[in-house]
Amino acid sequence: MEYKVKFTNVTKKFKMYNKPTDRIKDLFFGGKSGEYHYALRNVSFEIEKGEIVGIIGLNGSGKSTLSNLISGVTLPNEGETEVNGTAALIAIAAGLDIRLTGLENIELKGLMMGLTKKEIKEIIPKVIEFAEIGKFMNQPVKTYSSGMKSRLGFAISVNIDPDILVIDEALSVGDPTFTKRCLDKMNEFKEEGKTIFFISHSLGQVRDFCTKGLWIHYGKVKEFGEINDVADHYQEFLTHYNKLTPAEREKDRELALTQES
Numbered sequence: 333m334e335y336k337v338k339f340t341n342v343t344k345k346f347k348m349y350n351k352p353t354d355r356i357k358d359l360f361f362g363g364k365s366g367e368y369h370y371a372l373r374n375v376s377f378e379i380e381k382g383e384i385v386g387i388i389g390l391n392g393s394g395k396s397t398l399s400n401l402i403s404g405v406t407l408p409n410e411g412e413t414e415v416n417g418t419a420a421l422i423a424i425a426a427g428l429d430i431r432l433t434g435l436e437n438i439e440l441k442g443l444m445m446g447l448t449k450k451e452i453k454e455i456i457p458k459v460i461e462f463a464e465i466g467k468f469m470n471q472p473v474k475t476y477s478s479g480m481k482s483r484l485g486f487a488i489s490v491n492i493d494p495d496i497l498v499i500d501e502a503l504s505v506g507d508p509t510f511t512k513r514c515l516d517k518m519n520e521f522k523e524e525g526k527t528i529f530f531i532s533h534s535l536g537q538v539r540d541f542c543t544k545g546l547w548i549h550y551g552k553v554k555e556f557g558e559i560n561d562v563a564d565h566y567q568e569f570l571t572h573y574n575k576l577t578p579a580e581r582e583k584d585r586e587l588a589l590t591q592e593s
């Protein structure tokens with residue numbers, strides 16, 4: 333079967349230091365300070381072309397790390413990621429250079445995604461029309477609100493027309509009008525048979541939009557399958573989890589993190 337994205341035993345870890353000086357020591361004395369924190373551990377899954385995958389899980393479970401790996405923003409420490417086609421990431425805080433204007437960001441992202449100057453010129457009016465941020469297009473992105481950044485990021489990514497769209501919480505800061513337009517655009521992509529990864533804490537949106545669900549729990553795949561099954565099980569887990577005290581939740585987290593996969 334033709335697959336668009338395949339992860340095999342992917343692990344991503346970050347070094348954590350107790351003191352800033354430990355980070356410097358590490359640089360000079362060969363990585364002996366600090367401890368590894370595993371954002372993802374032994375993650376495997378295979379997505380066919382045209383699948384719409386909802387990625388769900390608690391805060392800090394590894395969803396954004398996964399979206400960065402799918403879109404090639406970061407590389408795994410172990411394991412293999414195979415991504416067939418161009419992947420564009422839409423995230424609230426990623427992909428835009430805040431020192432540049434909106435217009436300059438369109439050019440930059442276009443070049444990064446391999447578009448020619450002519451192609452970039454062609455998409456600029458479409459991005460301006462979709463983003464609807466008016467004269468702010470000529471202002472540095474650092475002056476934008478979160479919603480405006482999301483509008484620009486979304487408008488650029490969908491107009492670049494990638495094979496794979498990775499949407500990381502970008503809809504959560506849009507106003508209802510913009511969110512509706514994004515969902516319409518995502519549906520268009522869905523009908524065209526593109527592959528979409530959709531990260532959201534809104535189980536309603538995920539159920540409505542996705543075909544598959546990938547539940548990430550403290551860095552590991554807890555469940556991968558039909559969206560309604562995965563969302564039902566995650567919902568049941570949340571009902572139980574919400575009844576725990578903060579101390580019990582912390583114990584649960586510690587236990588999950590120390591368990592070997």
Ligand SMILES: Nc1ncnc2c1ncn2[C@@H]1O[C@H](COP(=O)(O)OP(=O)(O)OP(=O)(O)O)[C@@H](O)[C@H]1O
Pocket residue numbers: 346347369370371389390391392393394395396397398
């Ligand atoms: N650059 C980094 N350096 C150190 N730790 C990181 C880094 N990026 C992510 N992490 C850690 O990896 C874990 C997973 O983070 P990630 O952002 O992927 O979670 P998430 O599921 O997207 O969370 P949320 O729902 O809050 O957005 C967290 O414990 C986070 O602190």
